[in-house]
Amino acid sequence: MIRSYVGPLVMTFCLAMIVLILQFVWKYIDELVGKGLEWAVITELLMYVSASLIPLALILAVLLSSIMAFGNLGEHSELSALKSSGISLTRIMAPLFSLVLCIAIGAFLFANYTIPKTNMKFFTLLLDIRQQRPEFDIKEGQFYNGLEGYSLKIGSRSKTNNMLYDLMIYDHTSKIGNVSLTLADSGYMVITEDKRNLMLTLYHGYGYSEQLDDNQRMKKSKPLRRDIFGMQQFLFTLPSNELNRTDQDLFKEHFKRKNMGEISKYVTEFKGAMNNKRDRVTKDLIQNQYFKLADKKDTITPLNEHQQKLAVIRIDPINLYDSLPPAEKSKVIEFALAQARISQSMIKTASEIYKGDQAWMFRYQIEWHRKLTLSLACLIFFLIGAPLGAIIRKGGLGTPVVVSTLFFIFYHIISLAGEKYAKAGVMPVWLGMWGSTFILLGIGIYLTRKSTRDSVILSGENYLLLLRKFFNFGRRNESIPNEDSSAHQ
Numbered sequence: 001m002i003r004s005y006v007g008p009l010v011m012t013f014c015l016a017m018i019v020l021i022l023q024f025v026w027k028y029i030d031e032l033v034g035k036g037l038e039w040a041v042i043t044e045l046l047m048y049v050s051a052s053l054i055p056l057a058l059i060l061a062v063l064l065s066s067i068m069a070f071g072n073l074g075e076h077s078e079l080s081a082l083k084s085s086g087i088s089l090t091r092i093m094a095p096l097f098s099l100v101l102c103i104a105i106g107a108f109l110f111a112n113y114t115i116p117k118t119n120m121k122f123f124t125l126l127l128d129i130r131q132q133r134p135e136f137d138i139k140e141g142q143f144y145n146g147l148e149g150y151s152l153k154i155g156s157r158s159k160t161n162n163m164l165y166d167l168m169i170y171d172h173t174s175k176i177g178n179v180s181l182t183l184a185d186s187g188y189m190v191i192t193e194d195k196r197n198l199m200l201t202l203y204h205g206y207g208y209s210e211q212l213d214d215n216q217r218m219k220k221s222k223p224l225r226r227d228i229f230g231m232q233q234f235l236f237t238l239p240s241n242e243l244n245r246t247d248q249d250l251f252k253e254h255f256k257r258k259n260m261g262e263i264s265k266y267v268t269e270f271k272g273a274m275n276n277k278r279d280r281v282t283k284d285l286i287q288n289q290y291f292k293l294a295d296k297k298d299t300i301t302p303l304n305e306h307q308q309k310l311a312v313i314r315i316d317p318i319n320l321y322d323s324l325p326p327a328e329k330s331k332v333i334e335f336a337l338a339q340a341r342i343s344q345s346m347i348k349t350a351s352e353i354y355k356g357d358q359a360w361m362f363r364y365q366i367e368w369h370r371k372l373t374l375s376l377a378c379l380i381f382f383l384i385g386a387p388l389g390a391i392i393r394k395g396g397l398g399t400p401v402v403v404s405t406l407f408f409i410f411y412h413i414i415s416l417a418g419e420k421y422a423k424a425g426v427m428p429v430w431l432g433m434w435g436s437t438f439i440l441l442g443i444g445i446y447l448t449r450k451s452t453r454d455s456v457i458l459s460g461e462n463y464l465l466l467l468r469k470f471f472n473f474g475r476r477n478e479s480i481p482n483e484d485s486s487a488h489q
Contacts, residue, residue, distance in 0.1 A: 066385025074393030383444030387451035
């Protein structure tokens, strides 16, 4: 059983890794192409991202190989021979379950200790790549400030050539504001042969600049100069082609950089800091807003010593307010409204800060649960794939690929939805991260029970028979009133 399972497992794992890596390359292709990167740098980046994709690829590989292995046994009647000799399906699954259990434990250890280190290296290298040759990151309709001393905006790009349209360039080299503006209806951008400069050629535009004095300061009269040109060129100096490496400690506090022990410690300390912030705000509101006595800076007449002693013992605000003259009443109302607005602003600001801290803490808790759920998913998908293959009784890469893909997409959608709700605080983090696991565990138990009883739950003939019975039942119900009415007549 193990020999028949290991081959499909290795093959499907390699296929899953290739698909996931291609998905990553497709997602970040714009940030990799045209940066002048060496193959060693690209290979290093793919190695780091491959490490983070291993748990996800293992899930898909376990599911697909389980369906293939048991489908092959069922297709060649070997599964029927084993069952006829008195060996149950659970006994047949036992050695493979032990193997998948070892794989799940290895995946957990890998995700907990190795992936945080590779994530740190991946984020650092990706940041360095993004800063390399930033001219390729210019987006349509957005100002780009990657060229030192200039702010550039393009309206649109041509899809057939490198032409740009509706260009706007602010010259900030004088560092005194927007005193120079260039507009052009079209242009194109090329890199010089030495790869050190960027040449921007503009066509049919205007240049506007406010004249400066000898000390490069704006004149009081603010004279304006306007130039009309048919063609104008800008030369921008590009960063060096050599990739500058960022210190990896920049991401040491990121939640993907920590293992479960470090995350638990961080969350405990972060919760304590959040509670201290909340207690501090509550204390400030009570001492400075809700029970604040008037002082000499207030416009209200301060209480004397005897009145303060009475206020500590018993406060009757209605009688105190009624005893004041009309002029003092208006001052009391204005003061109370001002204090209420200050309190409202403090509470609103503290609430926004608390929500932001809580959302950040949720990310750490999600990462803590993710390390467990992805590892446990290997076992659950084996409990789904093995009985499903015994029921389908089809090997190869045809039906197993279709079925496993559907189950994997179903699992991925539920996981993403639960994670999103957990990040937003709509549901508890543990429920959002473990919801998909509970659902698939129930499906796995159901399929295992059905396969041990040799139930043909995926037979198309059975479902066609049920549909025929349903429609025949509906037709018979329609015909009964007509027969009764004719008999009565």
